Amino acid sequence: MTTDFQHARIALGQRLRELRAEGGLTGRQLADLLCWTQSKVSKLETGRQTATHDDLKAWAEAVGQPRTAAELSARLRSFESGTRSWRRQLAAGHKPVQDTLTAEHDRSHFLRAWEGAMIVGMLQTADYARHIFSAYVDLHRSPRDIDDAVRARIQRQESLYRSGKQYHILMWESALRALVCPPPVMAAQLDRLAGVIGLDTVSLGIVPFEASLKLPAANGFWIHDERLVIVEDWHAELWLDQPENVSLYLRVWETLAASAVYGADAHRVITRCRRALGDL
Incomplete structure (x- = not known):
């Protein structure tokens, strides 16, 4: 149960990392663009922190792929609905x-x-x-x-x-x-x-x-x-x-x-x- 949740969070993090790489940004550069700490970027990418829908929208826009915000939010909703x-x-x-x-x-x-x-x-x-x-x-x-x-x-x-x-x-x-x-x-x-x-x-x-x-x-x-x-x-x-x-x-x-x-x-x-x- 918890393992399924964690696996879903790790998979979301991997997708975030892919989008950042496609945008040609380092973790530090993305953190600076979003006014976040670098540790937050790292935790989201490694599945150690759960993103909010606002986080995902900001990430998609910062890496230059705003259309992916809906996909990312759908991923988040899929495992949020199971774990309340x-x-x-x-x-x-x-x-x-x-x-x-x-x-x-x-x-x-x-x-x-x-x-x-x-x-x-x-x-x-x-x-x-x-x-x-x-x-x-x-x-x-x-x-x-x-x-x-x-x-x-x-x-x-x-x-x-x-x-x-x-x-x-x-x-x-x-x-x-x-x-x-x-x-x-x-x-x-x-x-x-x-x-x-x-x-x-x-x-x-x-x-x-x-x-x-x-x-x-x-x-x-x-x-x-x-x-x-x-x-x-x-x-x-x-x-x-x-x-x-x-x-x-x-x-x-x-x-x-x-x-x-x-x-x-x-x-x-x-x-x-x-x-x-x-x-x-």
Whole structure:
């Protein structure tokens, strides 16, 4: 995933180097023309820095080939669309990100999820979600639109009760035990989770600590209708729609699903996690 992004950035850098050479300019001469540092030119050409669309337009004009600006921007858009950095996404806060995800849920019918670190957003209580958003606002130093983001997330949960939707959600037991919020909030969250079991639109699987795992319980992801995978990492969201990537994540999900328990057995795992919090 990240490797694909880096390969695309290196390829763009090679194209920039070709254009500079065709224009008969050294890196220093181009930097002087653009009023940039020579290190910026070097980083763009070697794929160690991501160009902006303005950078690409300026480069094309400086090397005397302004018509190539559209080609360069198209290259940039092709790998930007797959890797959506949190820095850019959260510039206007968390609510726009939630709205984008809601639109994707609305156009999807069969959704699979895996999460090993926290309760899946579609099953979060408002109080639990508030603590999660607060933590990420602090991490990314993004605008504090926490209440708006919580409302958007809770509103998206209405699709859990729509006919024609199917949610197959897997979580590792660690997600049920991680105290990313005060214990009373976690207790209420686990009560909510237990109440989801039995919904017609939801299949909830829990992978217990004692289960044998054929794969490590890595980062969380969603699969939408076998056409799109959304993977969350610390620096970015990855939106993957290439068939080979979707097939890979389907295999990962199916492998993890084989280690999960469901129904009454899942309820027992939730109950023991709830008991571990004491009488709250």
